[in-house]
Amino acid sequence: MRKQVWVVLTCAALATSACGAGGSGEAGGTSNKEKPKNKDGKTVVTLSLKQPDPFFQTVEKKFEEKYPDIDLQIQSYKQPGEKWEGGDFEKYVKTTNTALLSGKGPDIVELSDLPVDKYVHGKLLVNLNEVFDQDKSLKKEEMNLNILDGLKNKDGGLYTIPTSFYLRTYIGDGDSIKKANVKIDDANWTWDRFEETARKVREKEGGGKAKRPVFADDPGVILQEIIMDRYGELVDPATMKAKFDSNSFTDLLKSIKKMYDEKVMKSEIAEGETALFYSSAFLTLQDLVAVPYMYFSNPKLLQKPHAEGKKGGIRIIPADEFGVQAKSPVKAEAWTFLSFLYSKDVQSLQDLKGFSLLKEVNDKKLDEIQKQAKAGTFELPAGKTANVSDEQFNLYKELIQKADSYSAFDIKVLSIINDESRAYFSGQKPAEEVAKLIQNRVTTYLNE
Template sequence: MKMKKALILMLSCFMLICLSACNGNSNSNNSATGNTSQSDAQQSQKNTSNEPSAAANAEADAAPQGLEPLDDKPRKIVVSILAATDIYKQAKEKYEALHPNTTIELKEFSTTGGGVISASEVEKYIKSTTTEVLSGKGADLFAFTTVELPIDKYVNKGAFENLDDWINRDAGFDQQQYHMNIMDGSKMNGGLYIMPVEFYLEALYGDAGGIKKAGITIDDKNWTWSQFAEISKQLAGKNGHTYSMGFLPPEAMINNLVSDNYNRLIDGANGKASFDTPFFTELLTDVKEMYDEKELSGDAVEFTKSYLYYSLITSPSDYLLRLGMYFKDGKVYQKPHAAEQKSGISFLVTNQIAMNANSEVKRDAWEFMKFLLSEEMQSAGYSGFSMNKAVNEKAIEDVKENGIDKNVAAKGGGASAEATDENLEVLRDMLSEASLRNIGYETTVQKIIAEEVKAFFAGQKSADAVAKLIQNRVTTYLNE
């Protein structure tokens, strides 16, 4: 056997978000295993020295050139965005006040004036943005929120600037101020092409008392999906708990496994896919068996019927709410990973920005990107965790002193865990250790998989038939 904000009011959001982390690597004979996804490599600076010696060349390569200072010449930075949020409107106003020579143009696609955006309008936005990005023209910066865009394709086509270069060259970019672990975990193709601006954590909340009573020990710092499968078999149906984990749709489960084995199944750079293989069909059949045997459930079952629940964590208040709401003796467990994948806390980015590789105002665009990460802007009302460490620490200290946010508390009917040093230290550790990025809701590949596997899990098509459909659709997409 091999092998994912679950409040009732937020279940529909889960269905969209709970798919998969992006950069898995290949590996192993076990179907539910894979190699680590996140590359630690950074782009090397080009050697500009004319000296012939190897020592001189190495020294030139190792020394970043630095950034030229900003000047007073008129500049316009165009930011492409579906619909300008209050945060971006504030950023425009404040940045222009600090830099009178610079104009920030928020190029909005939506014409709804802040209202509900229709599905057809979103589809037009995706097509329009993809055409603009891949043409190398258009906006200087592209701001992405929760709209599903083929970001993997943008990166594979070299449309975005590698921000590692700017970070390394900018002496004013103090890496100690930011969650560089989130940036490192967001790298694709060996570089940071999408700058995270805001993120959520992923975790499993568990009934620690019930799990202990069942005689099960979970080493969540090291457990793999295969071990999760074995533990699920042991937990299901014990001590009044019907399932080991509830409200995890099978298409979300399969996309977790696909994500952790991403590079084994998808070679985006060369337009190749490997879904019509025994490896993938085994993943399908193994996952289906877990649902058939009632080890997992895709339904929103009562908390008391399950030992574990997948959940997003959006803030210190949200973390404490869930810790006290789901189980009387609740505990946060790290989400499993593939056998050869580096262990770590999972996260997803809900707000991010990229720089057009062909922008003519890169120096100024980089300065605006930095401004979005500043303590001033990161304190302006984002809905998730900040990339700025000081902002997160302030939020943690606030719940310790004043209790959880009233609006958050209302969602749980008053149930929450105490803001003790012990509980809050767990959250601090999660923030500092998060390293495995889930970008499932950003990738068209994951959407294709989620759509096609439903027929298999419903017993309407065979695993081989579904695998071939996915293979054909993904291959077509990768080569468009």
């Protein structure tokens, strides 16, 4: 489970009658294009998915029952049962890029794992911020608005919205932290402060035993986690310029390698051994309660370290991110669908991935788990027991409602970093050479 998807990887704009006609990339009503109709005179709205999803088939049926004048047509890159083979994802990205650039693609686009920054920079997506604010049908006081606020770019634009979301936190050994009497201010810690704190906990364990590693994972995974939080520093979304040939990046490489050289971190640990901290993605509310006990009998949920000058927080991983193509002739209808995704009718569906955007839905599920925990019927990992207090359940709800840490990143850039950094961590190339290779490859990619 420690190698859980770290990235479980990952609109419309338009409006209400109060919105005027919008230009490319702006919120507004209909464009100058004529709205497409089917043979029955219904307005056609197209939605693209990477592959078929029964959840969205159910949503499509419910949506068309509520809005009989709209024909939602779902398109999938992959056919049912078709597997993803080598090179398929690159072809999918290229196909999506071409469709968005031409303005002839689907109205609503699934953007999970796609280069959203490139699309925003090219004005290919609608800024949904204004239309979301003006939509009176949404009961915003009932929503986890912290999630959508976290997804806004630094200029306040909201170009993608998720159907739901996952969370990622650090999990610490609560007993070791308490024994070491080390105060952890995880709301304000940077990576450097985390390292300093973790070393103190490790040193104070004592007992003459070999010191436990702070983390047990590949150095490339640690690097990627840090890069995800600092992505905006290394790739400027406004200019699409890379900065991997900077001293700060080479210093980061060196600091990570030093911890592995000193055995503070390890790629692998012996059977039965545990690290002091783990990074974990929670894909369900059941995970949020149960997974920490896989590692420790007294787990402590902690915010992830963040870049200097940035705010801390629980990291958001959007699920099923959607955006609206800037040249869509049915922006208003597209928004009607995206707004429908936040209805209780959809957010309460059993097949909804991850956590709901509605507070009530999450709270209800957590209350059910709490009752099961008290009755001793909640399933923990095999062989594990736990006494989950009421206070802990209150903490879970608080974590969900405060989660707002998100930094958009390009999965292709992360792939390049992972490919090239191996040579440094294995001692084959110096940090400066690897940084230059990454800089050149990323720059070439961003200019494509």
